[in-house]
Amino acid sequence: MQPTPGLDAKLHQWFDDHADDVVKLAQDLISIPSVNPKFNPEESPYGEANVQEYIADYLHRLGMDPVLYAASDDRLNLHTPLNPEADRTIAFNGHVDVVPAGDERSWSFPPFSGALSNGRIYGRGAMDMKGGIASALLALRALHDTGFEIDGKVGMHTVVDEEAGGFGTRDLLSRMKFAPDGVIVGEPSNEEIQIAAGGLDWVRVTIRGRSGHAGWRFAEIYPQPFESPERDAGTSINAIDLASNFLQAVNGLERQWSATKVHPLLPPGITTISPGVIRGGSGLDGQGLPTLFNNPAVIPDSVAIDFDLKFIPGDDDSVRAEFEDFVSTWAKQHYWTANNPPLVKWEVADLRFPSMDTPFDDSLVTALSQSVEASGSAPQVTGFPAVADSAFYAAAGSAAVIYGPQGGGIHGPDEWVSIDSLKRVSRNLSLAALAYLDGR
Numbered sequence: 001m002q003p004t005p006g007l008d009a010k011l012h013q014w015f016d017d018h019a020d021d022v023v024k025l026a027q028d029l030i031s032i033p034s035v036n037p038k039f040n041p042e043e044s045p046y047g048e049a050n051v052q053e054y055i056a057d058y059l060h061r062l063g064m065d066p067v068l069y070a071a072s073d074d075r076l077n078l079h080t081p082l083n084p085e086a087d088r089t090i091a092f093n094g095h096v097d098v099v100p101a102g103d104e105r106s107w108s109f110p111p112f113s114g115a116l117s118n119g120r121i122y123g124r125g126a127m128d129m130k131g132g133i134a135s136a137l138l139a140l141r142a143l144h145d146t147g148f149e150i151d152g153k154v155g156m157h158t159v160v161d162e163e164a165g166g167f168g169t170r171d172l173l174s175r176m177k178f179a180p181d182g183v184i185v186g187e188p189s190n191e192e193i194q195i196a197a198g199g200l201d202w203v204r205v206t207i208r209g210r211s212g213h214a215g216w217r218f219a220e221i222y223p224q225p226f227e228s229p230e231r232d233a234g235t236s237i238n239a240i241d242l243a244s245n246f247l248q249a250v251n252g253l254e255r256q257w258s259a260t261k262v263h264p265l266l267p268p269g270i271t272t273i274s275p276g277v278i279r280g281g282s283g284l285d286g287q288g289l290p291t292l293f294n295n296p297a298v299i300p301d302s303v304a305i306d307f308d309l310k311f312i313p314g315d316d317d318s319v320r321a322e323f324e325d326f327v328s329t330w331a332k333q334h335y336w337t338a339n340n341p342p343l344v345k346w347e348v349a350d351l352r353f354p355s356m357d358t359p360f361d362d363s364l365v366t367a368l369s370q371s372v373e374a375s376g377s378a379p380q381v382t383g384f385p386a387v388a389d390s391a392f393y394a395a396a397g398s399a400a401v402i403y404g405p406q407g408g409g410i411h412g413p414d415e416w417v418s419i420d421s422l423k424r425v426s427r428n429l430s431l432a433a434l435a436y437l438d439g440r
């Protein structure tokens, strides 16, 4: 690999002169509303595209060659092609969609204003994650202006639809001929270098019972004389009762996992199995969901529970079998469920995030740590407790890290990002890309 002597010093000088430019860049991005249309179909469907066109213009001016294409529902993803001949490639990733602003009266500044106050930029997306995108764009400009030949060695990936499940990045990676060797996802990490994250599955468990008239439930609750009409009538199996028992068993499994499934960079108890949506009623429709009852006189014969199930790195290939074993063991405890076992359906709403576990000594982690140190801060290498698009790069074989600015109010009112933090992140992204590509 070609060393680039002197470029580090040039980059430091460039940022001493130009770091403030990140402010207008972040403000411009924030002031283009780009609420994910899945949250609110009444939002303009073009918000994301407007942001992408702004980014494409910026990259064109750096001599880069951004490609815009429709990922789904005419929503535009952007990437700059990577050079297949390069010894090494790195990409910066960011999502252009934001969550809705919510009640604007609870904001101190209009949510798409990009208002400046006390060293902060306010607005929906300031922290999550237009600040991170602004830092990456300025890092690219710094590389360009100091004479570094970008030439497909450094790429920019800005995607739609992260907030509703990561579908933009998934689509982008599925269309690329090869994944970058390294990727830095600019989600707000409080300037920590986050190298590990658990995976996430959405799983639906459907429990079947037998319907009947609630008036005869007494015959199931209290033993009736043999050969009596009451005894014959009381043969329903209330699926909500079964589901309630199942949920308690899942709580037990969750406690067991919290004690046995651990990762050094992730908080204890990260392997949660959270019941998120529950529906009880009659039969199953074409989607596999019960027809909802509004009349409690009918004993329900089906319940579908959707769980948000987190797993630690290393369990990607085993967690589903483990959960299914648990369900079948539970089912064997009752004659009815033993003969009518629950159905388990994975990838509800097509959602699954693989885990990420980039080695501590990977050269991308080293490059970023040393850049942070060279800028006068102590690098902190940690894990990320939620899930992010970095997971899809990790699964595609890239060394992936999450590194982004400090801020607050994420997904709430008065979201903000620190200007000093944006400047540091931008400088460190450019230094890290340079060091990584040099193989230092």
Ligand SMILES: [Zn+2]
Binding pocket: 095, 128, 129, 162, 187, 188
């Ligand atoms: Zn985000």
